[in-house]
Amino acid sequence: MKILMVCLGNICRSPLAEGILKTKITERALDWEVDSCGTSGWHSGELPDPRSIDIAHQYGIDITDQRSRKLVVDDLNEFDIIYAMDSSNFIDIKRLAKSELQQNKIKLILNEAWADQNRAVPDPYWDDNGFEKVYQMLDKACEAIIEKYA
Ligand code: 4NP
Numbered sequence: 001m002k003i004l005m006v007c008l009g010n011i012c013r014s015p016l017a018e019g020i021l022k023t024k025i026t027e028r029a030l031d032w033e034v035d036s037c038g039t040s041g042w043h044s045g046e047l048p049d050p051r052s053i054d055i056a057h058q059y060g061i062d063i064t065d066q067r068s069r070k071l072v073v074d075d076l077n078e079f080d081i082i083y084a085m086d087s088s089n090f091i092d093i094k095r096l097a098k099s100e101l102q103q104n105k106i107k108l109i110l111n112e113a114w115a116d117q118n119r120a121v122p123d124p125y126w127d128d129n130g131f132e133k134v135y136q137m138l139d140k141a142c143e144a145i146i147e148k149y150a
Pocket of ligand 1: 007008009010011012013014042123124125
């Protein structure tokens with residue numbers, strides 16, 4: 001199983017999603033791969049946002065090995081499931097999909113925990129207090145992903 005987490009900048013939400021899911025995979029000794037990227041390349045090559053690094057650290061997860069990168073067309077071939085954090089990420093990824101197979105790989109991550117509700121992981125970039133809430137939402141979604149596919 002190869003899973004890709006996608007947000008806008010790949011510095012706040014998707015690095016947390018990657019770190020949380022990788023931790024659960026390691027705990028369960030699953031043979032899965034997880035990566036993350038952004039629909040924009042605005043922060044390419046940068047570390048995750050310090051506030052994401054901090055909240056992950058509070059829960060015992062180190063995400064400082066990650067560097068931001070932009071989504072590329074080939075990601076739609078490479079990965080089995082592509083999780084968007086919000087509807088604008090979802091639409092931007094869908095624009096790159098060339099086949100029904102690729103279209104069907106793209107999902108809103110919170111639908112795994114709250115089925116069919118199309119909830120968004122709110123962008124915490126402009127909200128210093130948003131990171132705890134984002135962490136909790138992503139933790140719940142990643143737990144649901146493990147339960148569904150493991
Ligand atoms: P992310 O958050 O998509 O969760 O990484 C953002 C990061 C940077 C910007 C917007 C959202 N930005 O405007 O630079």
